[in-house]
Amino acid sequence: MEKTKLLEDRLNDRARLVLKVNYFTSICSLIFAAICIFALDITIVIPYVFLAFGILNLLNTVLYKFHNKLTLTYNIVSIMTLAGATTITLYSGGINSPFIFVLALIVVAGYITTKAYGAIYLNLNLLIILLIYSQSIADFSFVTNVVPEQSKNLFALLSVLFSVYLLGGVFGKNLLNAHHNLYKTKAELEGKIVEKETLLKEVHHRVKNNLQTVSSLLSMQARNTEDSVVKSLFKSSQNRVISMAMVHEMLYMREDISKIEYRSYVQDLAEYLIRSIKGTSSNITLDIDIPDVKLNIDTAIPLGLLINEAVTNALKYGIVDDRKGEIFIKLRKDENEGYLLNIGDNGHGFSETITYKNSKSLGLKLIHNLARQLRGSIMRDLTKKGTHYIVKFKEIQEQIPSVA
Incomplete structure (x- = not known):
């Protein structure tokens, strides 16, 4: 307008x-x-x-x-x-x-x-x-x-x-x-743009605070139950909420409120998950290979949730107990102006016959659903030890509302 x-x-x-x-x-x-x-x-x-x-x-x-x-x-x-x-x-x-x-x-x-x-x-x-x-x-x-x-x-x-x-x-x-x-x-x-950017930053800040409140409520619920399965479900949900809150926090902290620098986000998210699941002293090594890539919020959140599920599954089921392990996350642009994500671990892995269709694992189903949300494709790389995924996707174009 x-x-x-x-x-x-x-x-x-x-x-x-x-x-x-x-x-x-x-x-x-x-x-x-x-x-x-x-x-x-x-x-x-x-x-x-x-x-x-x-x-x-x-x-x-x-x-x-x-x-x-x-x-x-x-x-x-x-x-x-x-x-x-x-x-x-x-x-x-x-x-x-x-x-x-x-x-x-x-x-x-x-x-x-x-x-x-x-x-x-x-x-x-x-x-x-x-x-x-x-x-x-x-x-x-x-x-x-x-x-x-x-x-x-x-x-x-x-x-x-x-x-x-x-x-x-x-x-x-x-x-x-x-x-x-x-x-x-x-x-x-220019004055209106600065005003809207300030308001939008405040929105990101409040969304982050609200998500952290939800995370705290889930944490309280987890402490109030003795059932280890239920406690684990609460913890997984809490981590998913935290992964979304981190996107809004980074957008609030940056001058460019339309995109986030994705390498630092993935680094912070992966380190948080390792501390959350394995504790402060673990034998997990992170190998993150992401160039200077900036993604908008419509792409950053579903991709962050996908990485969250893959890393969580690796830490819970792939690299068990206190054993040494490595988690690999690599993001590259492909020749079609899309992106290629390689994510995996060197843990136990799971059978080729298990898929998101016949599995009861919510995390596995979420990984495939999030890949579809990114309008991309996902496949397992069975040539490597452990569990490895190859995700192809394109950045989702932001729908900018008209300003009255």
Whole structure:
């Protein structure tokens, strides 16, 4: 919505500028026509070009109110200005006519409208100026200077005043206003972005706190039961909650609240799981090979939960008791702009015949469900000792809500 408003404001600024220039040039043209006839004694071609341009351009400006097509209005006035200015220039001295500067104003107006129109009218005006020059130096000239000798200086003065005022008083003034409005809008947008980022950080902080509260409740429930199976279930659920809370904590701590640096997250998560399941002094070695990869929250959380389940299963069922063991986690980008995760351990492993479909293990089912949530695939690597998974996935594109 903010972007749409910015585009609308820009279009409105351009429309106001074009209409203001149209009204100004139309009125000036009509006045110029009267001055040419009654004050400068110019009665051939020039005053009638001014008169025709003034009337037709007023009509063109009025018609804009009905069709509301700014480009059409601009192109009509540009073509009329081009034809009129070229004719007046030819009949008022050719390349030496002060009215030739009006041609430059068409180029300025073109670039205000669009870069493409500016380039078109720039090249067209350069060609016309060259043609005017060639006509001026030719042995045979099909037009003559119709401005009387005694009126040349006054005609030149009025032409220069018209060009300078249009360039500075109309184009310059309005462009400066548009420039200030643009930066004012930009400053307002930047302020809103900072405000939203601050609020979003606060949301991540509160979500993290709430998840930690849930983790504490699960821990209290686990302490209040003597059943080892139930206690283990509570502990597994607690670890899953902690793995999600860590994502929100890292987003809260970073300046970039859209993505997290994934290596440090996996390192912290794996170390926490080892402490949680094996204790502070264990024989577990971590081998984490993750480059400088940043993932958004929609990918980071399900992938974190998948890693949580795989590492938890390795620590509980693969590397039993206090035996030495190693956990491997490797993440790489593949050739299709996706990711390849290799995760496993050198523990006991389990039978090839056991799958998430015929197993009662919640962790095993979660691993496969989370791989599907990542819109990827998962398979076991049976060539290595222990349990190893190969997960292929792509980063889930964030759904950014529109800002009202």
